[in-house]
Amino acid sequence: MALHARLRGNDTATTDRIVAAAEGVILGKSRPIRLAVACLLARGHLLIEDLPGVGKTTLALVLARLFGLEFRRIQFTSDMLPADVVGASIYDRNSGGFSFHPGPIFTQLALADEVNRATPKTQSALLEAMEERQVTVEGSTRQLPEPFFVIATQNPDTQLGTFPLPESQLDRFLMRIHLGYPGRDAERELLAGRDRRLMIRDLRPAVTQDELQALQRRAEAVHVADALVAYVQAILSHTRNDADLRHGLSPRAGQALLRAARAWALLEGRDAVLPEDVQAVFPAVAGHRLQGREHNSPGTGTEALLANIPIP
């Protein structure tokens, strides 16, 4: 039987290489890794939410290495000021004038560690930079480097001494992923294996900057058929009518969902998005944008939500 019409493949050699290299360091976490890679390919910022010590920072470091990005880490604390993130003008005694000292945000990949420990004022400075991809300090606007990613980590907000990110700011993150504890075998291997920090230091970039930009362009070009748009719309509409949710998904959330699904399809080696791609990224994209009404645990049951939405 001859099949003329086929989904054209997408070359996955490069992306497979990235994913494989990351999996070599972070064991048994294939799905979060793929989601994180998809998030970066879709030019989105990533929020990793989990308990301390499960490898959040490691994942961010690995991604920075593999993509060959200039990397700065910002450890957030409650006494941090916006200037500690974006930078400040400081009087220079030698020149007799003020000169701008860029903050740690001026980098290609910023790891905002424990972002929910910072005060809302500092958080909003970071989130504004994420959204605008530029920083305005003392009246002058400075562009951030290109590409520019933020990978933020946070502890679940049930912990003491945290300032949970407000919903409107959570929206700036394309995805929020959880890592979770490793599986039994993976954990044994982890315990027996080399120091992760050393492993990261030995990692070589898997792609050049040009290759990364090419991948991002390819992700944007992945086809979305009308039938798939109908499915995404059905999902949005369903969330708006669900009595258990406080708010439905916004149109912007719908766009984010499609962007992420395109990148996912690219990782899967396809040039068109399937409903499965949407389903794969949906928990990560929608989880932090939906809030349950009764239980105060946002994002629970996104998979259960999908089970109620027929594919048109």
Next chain:
Amino acid sequence: MSTGGIPPEERIPPDSLAWLLAVMAFVIAPHTLQLPLWLSAAVVACGVLRIMLAYRGERLPGRTVRVLAVAAATTGIYLSYGTIFGLDAGVAMLCLMAGFKVLELRSRRDVMVTLLLGYFLLVTHFLYDQSLFTAGYMLVAVCGLTTLLITTQQPTHRGKPLTHVRLAATMLAQALPIMVILFLLFPRVPGPLWSMPDDAGGATTGLSDEMSPGSISELSQSDEVAFRAEFENGPPVYPQRYWRGPVFSSYDGNTWRQADEDVNREPPDVQPVGEPLRYTVTLEPHDERWLLALDLATGVDREASFDAAHQLRQDDPLRERVRYAARSSLQYRLGTTLGDEARRHYTHLPDDTHPQARDLAREWRADTADDTELVEHGLGHFRREPFSYTLQPPRLDEDSIDEFLFETRAGFCEHYAAAFTVLMRAADIPARVVTGYLGGRMNPAGDYMIVRQSDAHAWVEVWLEGEGWRSVDPTGYVAPERVERGLAGAVPDTDPVPSGAFDADGIVQNLALRWDAVNAYWNRWVLAYGPNLQQELMERLKLDSWQRMALALLGAMALSLGLVTAVLLLRNRDPAPDPVAREWQRFCERLARAGLPRRPDEGPRDYARRAAAQWPEHADTIQAIAARYQALRYGLTSAESNDIRSLRHAVKHMPRP
């Protein structure tokens, strides 16, 4: 408030409780007009107590208190009404119980019970009043109750009351066609829709079955509508708007009554002159047997007959608003012959009454040549002498006719009509008093005439040889304005006259007339829709047997439900059925029959994988079909007819798993 034992989702938040109490108060409010004061106060107290307990977080009254309260209430109702059954006592009981129910509102279930009680209480309003205003009020109340019912069912949607109001309004609007169908087609029983047998015919105003000085002037203080009339070819001029009601010919020296002889005797012959005037009367209930018709009526389309005094009568008292078509001739000859016995009856005066009046009549007889001249001369007497027309005549003590004619000389139409009839009878001319209405105003807002109780009037009929009964109005000789324009211009300014008696000018009057027009339509098309109108409609629709009617009823209901369903389905339908999707559907159905149905949320890739794992021997075919479907439906390639056909071929010829 003790909430132990009630799961959190069943508890009532205070704001919901406040809304519930507000709506219930709105539902019960009109009943306070009927209820004894203590009862209304008790119901209000229950509501206030409940809301106070809720805000203070205190316990609701216990079982003992509630049982005592119910016992006290039952006793109270028994003391107030003398019974705990029947319409009034029953409604009072319901209101009180609604108040008590509020006191034991604990869970969502109690709210439901209270709301259902509210719906029931709502219906009872129609037992007292069926006006358009009540209907509108009920509509608002139903909307409120339904909104709360929706809120109760969706506790998670708290805080969006407007959405619930909108949903309730939508639901009521969707129920509208069904309501109309049931209204039109549901078999009607005779009688007004809401009448209760015991309570039919309360206090009604209207003409009385007897007339003594003062009876009509009292009536003309009432602004109430007596009847409305629509004319086919325009109304007659004002002075010709004599609406004939009860005719009085029995006289005892003070009071005029209807004569039994009039009912039994043969009706007089009627010769109408000229084209008849055709019109339709919508008569308000007045609890008596007569119907009103323009003088002189020649026919009516209702079970009613003319008696010897040409009074239109029906067999049963009029207890509901009726509508009938009638025709009248403004010029006519009535009763050209008069038998001896009838002549004696119409000239009878009690002995030893009204000596002065008898003398005056004798004087007139001597001064004039014949009866016709005497009548003219007698009417002229009221103009020649200083008579005055007033709603507040001086008291008449002994011989009312003589005192009026020769001392006070001030009176209302019944004084003039009675006095003139006595004078005519004293002169041996057959005469009788006719009461009814004179006038009526056209409502410009509805092209029909409103006749009010303030238009009540009395005039005289005299019998003349060779001519028959002639209608004469002595009032017209005292106060021509009354006959030509109406009451308001005819009586002195100091007399109290109801506002309805004035001409329509000014915004308030105009609005009142418009409101009357709306009410007239309501009465005519909604309240008057009884068995007769229904039968008429059914005959016109060829639904004259009950089987057909039942079929039509069911059919119409099914049709309207079907229409709503169709609209809902069409609105949620996919735009155009995709041929590729149809093939995929077929493929899924085949696999489903083989025992592996696709979950609705399962994508093509996942499903194909699952199917291929289930039937490894067909894995290639399944994967090929799924791949093709994915490409055609989600891929960049546009679906060519060739591709669809080969997909269809593949699905059709796939081996049966």
